[in-house]
Amino acid sequence: NAGVTQTPKFQVLKTGQSMTLQCAQDMNHEYMSWYRQDPGMGLRLIHYSVGAGITDQGEVPNGYNVSRSTTEDFPLRLLSAAPSQTSVYFCASTTLDPRRNNEQFFGPGTRLTVL
Amino acid sequence: RKEVEQDPGPFNVPEGATVAFNCTYSNSASQSFFWYRQDCRKEPKLLMSVYSSGNEDGRFTAQLNRASQYISLLIRDSKLSDSATYLCAGDMRFGAGTRLTVKP
Numbered sequence: 001n002a003g004v005t006q007t008p009k010f011q012v013l014k015t016g017q018s019m020t021l022q023c024a025q026d027m028n029h030e031y032m033s034w035y036r037q038d039p040g041m042g043l044r045l046i047h048y049s050v051g052a053g054i055t056d057q058g059e060v061p062n063g064y065n066v067s068r069s070t071t072e073d074f075p076l077r078l079l080s081a082a083p084s085q086t087s088v089y090f091c092a093s094t095t096l097d098p099r100r101n102n103e104q105f106f107g108p109g110t111r112l113t114v115l
Numbered sequence: 116r117k118e119v120e121q122d123p124g125p126f127n128v129p130e131g132a133t134v135a136f137n138c139t140y141s142n143s144a145s146q147s148f149f150w151y152r153q154d155c156r157k158e159p160k161l162l163m164s165v166y167s168s169g170n171e172d173g174r175f176t177a178q179l180n181r182a183s184q185y186i187s188l189l190i191r192d193s194k195l196s197d198s199a200t201y202l203c204a205g206d207m208r209f210g211a212g213t214r215l216t217v218k219p
Binding site: 031033035040041042043044045048059090101102103104106107108109 | 117121123147149157158159160161164202204207208209210211212
């Protein structure tokens, strides 16, 4: 199993550009989420999904869109990048099966800089 | 107010010391709790789950107090390799992380 994969690892954007961060998991997890991590702020939840076709907002959703067309993929779109979106982005997934431990598995992260 | 509050530290301790981290959570309906370890420029990885009865894994002990809404992590006999950031989580919400440095 590859676990959770993210691409790209690094990205530099100019203000106003758009881009999509890719996330995929091969563990058949129902739940997937996107976090951003900034110094001193910990992990903040951007958007999450409990299954294909279902998405919802987290703590800091503004400026980001998501979709979940398949169980495996959960891309994060930045519509018009701003310097405030400079951060490290982590995708994570977990099972919602109550019989199993629902620890989250994280991808390696995408380091985004917006100039 | 964040749903999960955590003392950011940093904690600087000598090898062999015992160190304790605490987190408080505001959502009394939270069901599952975890401690994650994050090394510099890496993704968080599960250290241990936290149960009401308390659980131990070698030098690590985790406790959950539902009445007071806090979770704790105790590390005994600290090793240099324990240096990392420790994140507590309640359901899908995370604390800010506590940076631990263990020195020779």
